Amino acid sequence: FKPSTRSFSIDTSLNMALSQDELKKMVGYKSVDDYVKSGMVVGLGTGSTAYYAVERLGQLLKDGTLEDIVAIPTSIRTKEQAEELGIPLVTLDTHSKLDVAIDGADEVDPDLNLVKGGGGALFREKIVEVCADKFIVIVDESKLCDGLGPGFPLPVEIVPFCHEHTLRTVAALPSLAGCKPVLRMGSSTNNQNDGDEIAVTDNGNYIVDLHFEEPIKDAVKAGEELKNTVGVVEHGLFCGMTTAVIIAGADGISVKE
Numbered sequence: 066f067k068p069s070t071r072s073f074s075i076d077t078s079l080n081m082a083l084s085q086d087e088l089k090k091m092v093g094y095k096s097v098d099d100y101v102k103s104g105m106v107v108g109l110g111t112g113s114t115a116y117y118a119v120e121r122l123g124q125l126l127k128d129g130t131l132e133d134i135v136a137i138p139t140s141i142r143t144k145e146q147a148e149e150l151g152i153p154l155v156t157l158d159t160h161s162k163l164d165v166a167i168d169g170a171d172e173v174d175p176d177l178n179l180v181k182g183g184g185g186a187l188f189r190e191k192i193v194e195v196c197a198d199k200f201i202v203i204v205d206e207s208k209l210c211d212g213l214g215p216g217f218p219l220p221v222e223i224v225p226f227c228h229e230h231t232l233r234t235v236a237a238l239p240s241l242a243g244c245k246p247v248l249r250m251g252s253s254t255n256n257q258n259d260g261d262e263i264a265v266t267d268n269g270n271y272i273v274d275l276h277f278e279e280p281i282k283d284a285v286k287a288g289e290e291l292k293n294t295v296g297v298v299e300h301g302l303f304c305g306m307t308t309a310v311i312i313a314g315a316d317g318i319s320v321k322e
């Protein structure tokens with residue numbers, strides 16, 4: 066790497082298959098190189114792809130390529146990573162408008178609508194990312210889909226009070242007909258379901274993952290119905306928010322706007 070010149074490269078000339086981690090690093094670094102300028106307020110996403118964007122931002126601040134940046138993290142995990150890298154942090158309480166937010170996604174459809182929340186950070190991601198002038202999504206090509214739903218369960222954050230009732234109510238919404246709701250279990254909010262405890266989000270809530278066999282017909286309507294359900298805090302459908310998606314695949318990097 067040559068961080069001071071903003072150039073980085075992962076050599077694809079030998080046509081060697083890159084690991085998924087290398088693909089994530091490529092898009093994470095490119096998002097910061099292409100969309101972050103000195104003086105900006107930057108939203109920092111959550112997950113294994115966003116991790117590399119945060120890492121790159123830390124590098125470019127450290128070597129002086131970028132200056133006068135403040136950032137807003139979308140989870141406790143990201144906050145801790147940013148603090149370790151010395152990235153100055155603020156909150157929405159002092160900065161309601163962001164220049165750019167960068168984050169990963171679990172699914173991206175042809176209209177650039179997303180499913181997010183596999184890492185359990187969907188509420189903080191959405192409240193931050195709707196405030197950004199530009200929302201840049203970074204994915205490897207495995208996240209692209211023709212229709213949201215069947216490829217990745219849709220996470221919905223719900224309050225713990227009477228959560229079984231809320232879970233049944235959500236599953237019965239007309240636009241979500243046929244989904245199977247599963248309360249997320251585990252030691253973290255990642256959807257590993259690796260424990261006997263109910264997973265608890267950074268906000269003290271639970272997550273229900275909605276499993277679909279068919280694509281969600283109308284994601285906007287599904288989002289509206291979820292938002293209108295008492296007990297639902299937020300859902301992982303991010304519709305009409307994306308400015309650009311940076312995609313890493315076997316043939317290199319492409320950008321969809």
Ligand code: 5RP
Nearest residue numbers: 112113114169182183184186
């Ligand atoms: C966390 C998210 C993540 O952005 C999403 O799960 C993608 O994560 P990864 O880059 O690790 O695949 O929404 O709540």
